[in-house]
Amino acid sequence: VQQWLDRKPVSGGATILLAGPVAAGQSFTLSHERRGPVSLKEQGRDKGRFFIGKCGRPLSNPSSDLQRLKKKYSPQASGSVAEADSPSTSTGQPPGASLSDPLMGQTPSGASRPTSGSVRNWKAFCDTFPVSLHATPPTKFQCVRAGFPCHMPYYKKWRKAQLSQRADYILRHAVGRQGNRPTEAAVQRVAGDYQHLLPCLLQQSWKGLSLKDFGQAKGKGVVATMPFSKGEVVCDYHGELISNSVGNQREQSGYLFFFANRFCIDATTFPCGCHPEQDTFGRMLNHSRHNPNIRAKKVKVTFPDGPRDALVFLARRDIRVGEELMWDYNIKRQSFRGEGKDLAWLDE
Missing domain, CATH: 2.170.270.10 (SET domain)
Known part of the structure; x- marks a missing residue:
């Protein structure tokens, strides 16, 4: 931290002089200085560790997290992940089924867009088995009989949509706390x-x-x-x-x-x-x-x-x-x- 505070600005970046018995006298230059978000919120939360996660808890293995991050967003890895998550057309499964978070097959910015067949297949699945608060999830037999032999991706997405509806319903209709409320003086x-x-x-x-x-x-x-x-x-x-x-x-x-x-x-x-x-x-x-x-x-x-x-x-x-x-x-x-x-x- 002290070496970062003592950095010297140069054209287009900053130079940091390293200290310590091994790196004494060495320096490196950052071409573009970037300040990331700081997650430490309270005294003692980091437990003496330098790298802290998004939620403010210390990371046990930051190098492993960086490797997973690189693998996730590299072009080759993202393609393999998409293939693993989508139903395969070689097995007779409906082509291009998307497992992205949004319900209607839309993907986050930067990810590959699903085909029109993917949207139609998901819409067809929802038309056959409508998502509602109290609906019973379709069984494997019902999915195969309706024309969805590889039903598991659609089944998981259907359950996720129902869970989202139930969470919204509870938040809208939940009543306030009535009993065992702390007094203002206690707070x-x-x-x-x-x-x-x-x-x-x-x-x-x-x-x-x-x-x-x-x-x-x-x-x-x-x-x-x-x-x-x-x-x-x-x-x-x-x-x-x-x-x-x-x-x-x-x-x-x-x-x-x-x-x-x-x-x-x-x-x-x-x-x-x-x-x-x-x-x-x-x-x-x-x-x-x-x-x-x-x-x-x-x-x-x-x-x-x-x-x-x-x-x-x-x-x-x-x-x-x-x-x-x-x-x-x-x-x-x-x-x-x-x-x-x-x-x-x-x-x-």
Whole structure:
């Protein structure tokens, strides 16, 4: 992810410099840069795997999926699939029967169009055995007697059409939930429960974030590598939990977070004692007074040693991939007895 964020644009694409003990110093250029959809939706959904499926679940074997995708859409494979799915004319079966999803023999864009005989044969099958909600599927004997010796493709398509009709009927006539409905207070109470964040808080394994160097003037910051919805938890401000009085004694530190005069979190020590081999994202978030996209919130989480307060950052709005995460420090250049008058970035 970090190598992708550090890509350098070139004419017609982008160059990516590889890192690591094997590929150190090597690079490759993408002729056309394409950004695909991102499926990771919540913290911890990927289970530590890089490739994620369309539904947001991790792929167990991405190389096998790519091979199947290539086989499915290659011209030779698509022809063989069509032959396998369509009834064969050499066995006396009605020619050109189509098993495509639409009912009347139409195929998705890019696929070969069925012959007129295919449409007529399917229409003839439907005329002989009309599809309805309560109709009984035709038997093999009935199909053969009606002139459809290889009936199985038509039978499966008939059942699929009936299932679609039944699903539409249920959705149109289904009544609303009457009993055992949760109250509004119960829904709000569950929505405000942050106990599911405990593994992320303990391991500091926040997904969808990466550090990026913005140059000498700004330094490092945090960017999103997956989209965040409004109100979604992004990360926490990790550090030593101390009282306000102790925090005032350590005021010379630049990583003190005072929250509503209730408590203070000191993230000065890097790396922290509980995570000696990793940097935490909360202390690297930059300031924006006019365009912040995240905000701080105090939550109560039950840790192994008992309930404790924690500070998490929530998305103020929908956040796009590649967007820098910033929050308002609530300080101005006039703060700290005027010591920050030369810090113009505080007013940005």
